[in-house]
Amino acid sequence: MNHVRARQRRPTMADVAREAGVALRTVSRYVNGDDTVGPDFAERIRAAIDSLDFKVDERARQLRSGRTGTIGAAVRNISEAHPVLSAIEATARAAGLMVVAMSTEDDERLERDAVRSMSGRRMDGIIIEPIAENHGYLQAEIDSGLPVVAFDRPATGVDVDTVLTDNPGGIAQAFEHLYRRGHRRIAYIGDDERIYTGHVRAMAFRTCAAAAGAPHDGLVHPGPVDQSRIAAALASVRHDPDPVTAVITGNASTTVAAIRALGEDFGAVALVGFDDFPLADLLRPGLTVVAQGDEEIGRTAFELFRSRLEHPDRPIERVVVPTRLIIRGSGEIPLYP
Amino acid sequence: MNHVRARQRRPTMADVAREAGVALRTVSRYVNGDDTVGPDFAERIRAAIDSLDFKVDERARQLRSGRTGTIGAAVRNISEAHPVLSAIEATARAAGLMVVAMSTEDDERLERDAVRSMSGRRMDGIIIEPIAENHGYLQAEIDSGLPVVAFDRPATGVDVDTVLTDNPGGIAQAFEHLYRRGHRRIAYIGDDERIYTGHVRAMAFRTCAAAAGAPHDGLVHPGPVDQSRIAAALASVRHDPDPVTAVITGNASTTVAAIRALGEDFGAVALVGFDDFPLADLLRPGLTVVAQGDEEIGRTAFELFRSRLEHPDRPIERVVVPTRLIIRGSGEIPLYP
DNA sequence: GTGAAAGCGCTAACAG
């Protein structure tokens, strides 16, 4: 083993060609698996590559060939569990594409930075979980032929392929589950209505309640996901003269905050959360949730990207992925203990 | 807004120069914030960039300039929560570097693919959570001047800067905590000993037990993280003629599997887990854990990378980051109920 | 089959 440190210049194809005594073009063809290279040449090239420890420079290769074989994923936070990203990665890998993920941290500036960086690297496409208020800035990218797919929330101000969860359907599943078990006073605590999913889910809840003839005045509490805000909302609906018997929480972090706020009272009101998360089954009682089809969302997002690549002019598609109710106990506590 | 789709060729600096009626070099200098560009020229260039919607091609820029401003992170799974990655990202961003994360999925081949890809893209450095049996293949990268930093586990067969958790110290914290509370028969269930952390932690446990004069024959159960294997190990130590009163689990997934296996009995034996994880405080009882210094590990890894960049020939460093015991209840149940 | 030459889009020298 060679222990020379910091050999300054990395070997290039020209070095390999010289070492092997062949033309540069022949090395290129060998490296790219072109089988029109004679076996003796191939062997000499292989030896030269080994001895110089040559590695092709992807930047140069991509610059010249045009394609990068890379797809960018701009998601909320790459350091947190992200089943959709996982599915995108798996599908992309199967298709021979590499996924580069970047965090947007729910920050508009970071989102734009990420997209800029991906577009600047001339990635083959972008899959984005939109956060910005307005995505008009994406139009230029799309116009220049970059396939863009949005998931979880629609990108506003721009027409792109989109994959969404069936938010109204999920809320309806939760509501009907509780209603059938006899609950009539049901509260909804969720995200700020300025956030897409927060708005859509709150609206869906109002619609469900109205359709069932159940009350919802004072029972819908959208707002920031903030421990004290959620504790207060919970207290207000539980200590009402006519207290609620069940609560629906609008997303995973709200659910966790609600469980924390309930403390020892967790299990005293029926609770159904939107979003499944790891360990939800280990709580006591187990948490009943409306789970999103993460795997399907990720797979679909990638497929929309791929079909856009093949048919740049096909019409924009919007796919809605169904949710699934998972019964674990917290939504099934007896109505009158 | 321009709604032409798929304008084939993206505009280049040459296009901008032509449009603005200046030399290409001047555009380059404008784009790179070189303030030696006259204000009138700058304005014309700005207008041309806007009208053509020009974006610099990072690939070309990087190829020519040599630097990529990017650091690769090869971690177990980018789709799962990863506090260390989070810290690396934050530190790197503050230093103006972008982090590109790739999953290794605990698969040796994927690890090599990721490293190959990062090295091929001529990234400025690599931070890796090693999984492969042997990392000799990294030597060539290091020799060619690529800074490599390992964390969580050492890279075998190659000398690189490394950041590790104080595994023996963490196990000692758990053991002593239980011992002081009167526990004498304590079991350890953890990872396979072929895995570095699995080995080190099991050994540390044996050492602690021996030093305290506590028994450990038949009480140390390393092996695959497999629900049935862990359930069996747990059953064997609990249904012993002389049953254990406490259990230490060697990592997060083992802890979760153990809690699952205990079912309603969770809380019947004292349990301290290595690794903290989200929602550990919401379990009943709350989970007492030995938490790793994720933030410090990530920050340190990045700093080692940066110092290596500046001083390529400084000696290899190995940093050990302390753990912290977090008391939440599962490790403090009464010894004799 | 293989090889010479031209460029991908940009930045780094240098001269003006």
Next chain:
DNA sequence: CTGTTAGCGCTTTCAC
């Protein structure tokens, strides 16, 4: 302060 001239390391015509 600006323009001209070379390349970065690779793939791609096109001859041979």
